Amino acid sequence: MENKKKVIEVLDKLGLDAVLVSDGYNMRYLSGFSGETGYLFISRNKSVIITDFRYTIQAKSESKDFEVVEISKGYMEPINELIASEQVKTLGFEDGSMIHRSFSGLKEKLHVEKLVPVNEELNDLRIIKTPYELECIRKAEEIGDIAFSKILDIIKPGMTELEVAAHIEFLMKTNGADKLSFDTIACSGINTSMPHATPSNKKIENGDFLTMDFGCKYNGYCSDMTRTIVVGKASDEQKKVYNTVLEAQLAALDYIKAGYQGKEIDKVARDIIYKAGYEGCFGHGLGHSVGLFIHESPRLSPTEEKVIRACMTETVEPGIYIEGFGGVRIEDLVQVTEDGHINFTKSDKKLIEL
Structure with missing residues (x-):
């Protein structure tokens, strides 16, 4: 869970309650999940992969330290459930890899007070290679x-x-x-x-x-x-x-x-x-x-x-x-x-x- 510690440091640095990861390369780096569709939700207490039926078995196999949530009616409902359970008010999102339409959907449908861009902070975690x-x-x-x-x-x-x-x-x-x-x-x-x-x-x-x-x-x-x-x-x-x-x-x-x-x-x-x-x-x-x-x-x-x-x-x-x-x-x-x-x-x- 070394990478989880790195994310917590980002949360502390930016004053975030949690971060929503959508970039596929960062998803793989942080969780091991190599599927093509989904989100990571990471707070201080939870590490969750949210994806659809096509990738749930793969996610469970590749990401032993992450809970896997399968969507049924889209992504917003399970993300909001996590936001509520973790009492998230300030949520980080990856501005560099998200189109305006996707951001507008998050802003409209997620129950948070503030969305904070974190793209470079997460990308920079990958600079020094292990x-x-x-x-x-x-x-x-x-x-x-x-x-x-x-x-x-x-x-x-x-x-x-x-x-x-x-x-x-x-x-x-x-x-x-x-x-x-x-x-x-x-x-x-x-x-x-x-x-x-x-x-x-x-x-x-x-x-x-x-x-x-x-x-x-x-x-x-x-x-x-x-x-x-x-x-x-x-x-x-x-x-x-x-x-x-x-x-x-x-x-x-x-x-x-x-x-x-x-x-x-x-x-x-x-x-x-x-x-x-x-x-x-x-x-x-x-x-x-x-x-x-x-x-x-x-x-x-x-x-x-x-x-x-x-x-x-x-x-x-x-x-x-x-x-x-x-x-x-x-x-x-x-x-x-x-x-x-x-x-x-x-x-x-x-x-x-x-």
């Missing part, structure tokens, strides 16, 4: 490494981007993945100039960059990695772009450790890319944390003032994207330590020419 979480993330990244090593034997000119993405996803799922962390990116040629290109029916040609950005979940925890290769022989300009990105990534990896602001780490890679003549070609942040959700806080970006601490996870993924030419991104996933990092991504980063 040994169990770090091991799940490491294992998920290991599955990605396996997929990358195997996809290199499959890729050939004439394959479509969609085929490459499908093979990567198959390889991850047949090597232990629960599901995908996000939709796989596999883009080639000039499509690599788009950081989040959607795989298409474009066929891979000799001389193409091929960028593959993919990840999977293991016990609910995400991985994330990117590798860019050349199918065929790389041109001098391709080599220059690739080696600049690699230099920037290696420098950031050498620099990263607990105690720096996210923007300080981002600057190390960004300065190298800009000084090489590619200012304006690196339009996203250097990285982000990874956990139950693929894009967690804190980030490595020009505006991130949060300090990076030990046992946080961060991606390190500089890139250069040139319209009409193509682009390169190289991404590793690391655990931050007091004096450096542990890199979970083992795949080679030298320029691969297939």
